[in-house]
Amino acid sequence: MSEHLYKYLRPEAFPTPFCAGCGHGILMNAILRAVDELQLDFNKIVFVSGIGCGAWIPSPHFAADTLHTLHGRPIAYATGVKLFNPDLKVIVISGDGDLAAIGGNHLIHAARRNIELTVICANNSIYGMTGGQVSPTTPKYAKTMTTAKGNPEEPFDLCKLTVACGARYVSRYTVYHIKPLINSIKKAMTTKGFAFVDVVSPCPTQFGRRNKQPTLYEMFNDLKARAIRYETAKGLKKDELTGKIIIGEFNE
């Protein structure tokens, strides 16, 4: 990462605890670039995270106030921080299992209340830390530790969900689409209201290995093949969108 971003890190926490080729490190870089380009005061940001690999992005790597909370609850904690001290910028970074499964209730209600929080979902479609179980965003038919014959369930579209709940800014990018991702995180951080960024972040260790994409590069190729712009997707039928990852801004 660029040297001028080192001031945002706790160097003693590196190397990161993530597996080789984990997309979360790329997201970490993107978030710090967004903070730097916006010239935000790092002392006035509180990073709130839950449990799981995604939750370890801010804690302990960021040299800011970090609140590493219970599984599924970061948005509830963030609500308390933001409401009591609105001068603080409160950014929630957590995984798909944390925000959408166990914490789904807090997600939809914070979006409904339109509280000024930036929620970044490090979405790797799997429970990575616990060993690769199916998550609410695992694609249909994907193999995981708990769906050896393929996932029988449809995944959540977290962007459509949060738009429906009233979020002010909603977008999805993959870590491969790094420049638009950084811009989108910047927009989310400056949104006056609830902002949600769904970041598709590959997990080669727990997801790729079991789905014939054992390296980050192979997973990137898959993301490239499946990604489709929001504007393009609007003109397509439902079955044409099967397996696609819609990227872009969902409510602008």
Next chain:
Amino acid sequence: MPKLINKSLLPPKKYFMQGNIACAEGALAAGCRYYAGYPITPSSETMEHLSNRLPEVNGVFIQMEDEIGSICSMIGASWAGAKAMTATSGPGFSLMLEGLGYAVMTETPCVIINVQRTGPATGQATRPGQGDIMQARWGAHGDYRIIGISPWSVQEMYDLTIESFNLAEVYRVPVILLADEVVGHLKESFIIKPEIEIFNRDSSMSDKPFGTVQDDGVPPMPIFGQGAKLLVTGSTHNEFGIRKVADPVVQDMLVKRLCAKIDNHKDKICKTESYLVDDADYLFISFGISARSSYAVIKQLRNEGIKAGLLRLKTIWPFADEIIKSAAQNCKVVFVPEMNRGQLVLEVQRVLCNKQVISIPKTQGEAIYPSEIYNESKKYIK
């Protein structure tokens, strides 16, 4: 710890109020400026009252989506510098236990009001019980200590709520006010004094917000936005807040200190009240509304010439071992009336292992009557 004297918010005089509302006023007087809650009988009046009163004092009120969200947002607000509170009852308290454990681990000052009803599960929502006292002490997983306080009147719903905030701030620990439906819904007169003793947390900047030199100390607690670069985590952490998820020494030191900071200060935390205990042959040990019925019983027994006394526990947790031992020194039989199948009695039996300790339980979803305590105790009084 510096003691402050605050003026009461309401004009000092005699008031006629419901327990739950007196509790809300006590919280405001103590400096509570954040409330997050979820409706549940029989505690909702506290929330309703605060929804109007908190904005008047520049506080924040929010009705969350569930009790888990309530306790979590309260902990978040506490780290942002608030004196924060939530109120609930049995089923809600069960949900809050994960947050309770988190508050203990991260040493977050906060106050939880549990207006106890009957259980298990939904039980009888409008009926009183005292069945959550062991849950309050042991409910969350892992080893820890909390402070549990029990009021027996509307006056104490006000006074002990203030006391709860003070203890939470001084010891950086969640404090649970174990009220019951009778006290919560009771309307009676009580007095608001002009001045109140207040303790505030030490929020000085520190690079060690989770460690002290003494192994039973309470570290200073910087808040978010001060530039302290806090690392707050529910995982095992060292004095700096850095996660140490496989270090046996750090785990041991942390858990020992979390327990010792309460255990070693028992003499300052534990408050009890004694009524005619000094010469008592028969000692009643009770708390909350059961203690109030017991008080009627000892007066009746005294009228009959029987030397009966009452030791009332205002502080249930930590358990007042030494006070109970010395109060029961010369008595023949100890009675423990309570509105559950016998929870407090287990602790009393542990402390008074050489005495005859009789449990007087009641689980009919109504207050335990003096006549019931009287009749049961008479079987053992010779």
Next chain:
Amino acid sequence: MEKIKLNRKWCKGCGLCIEICPKNVYDREAKVSTKGFKEIIVKNPDLCNQCQLCELLCPDLAITIEKTKKDAKVNK
């Protein structure tokens, strides 16, 4: 002058930089190191056109590209 800084303490050897670099700047060592993988090396630093793709996408935040004034002109 060193334009590409590879922090080998932070690198876990996922090899994304090798695959993603349009100029074949990176390669692996021939032998497995004590860290358990064939470590990444900057084999052809002179080929680098400073597109910064590796810096932006390195999951271990281990790559820093220093932009030099001269190169900036070349890029224009």
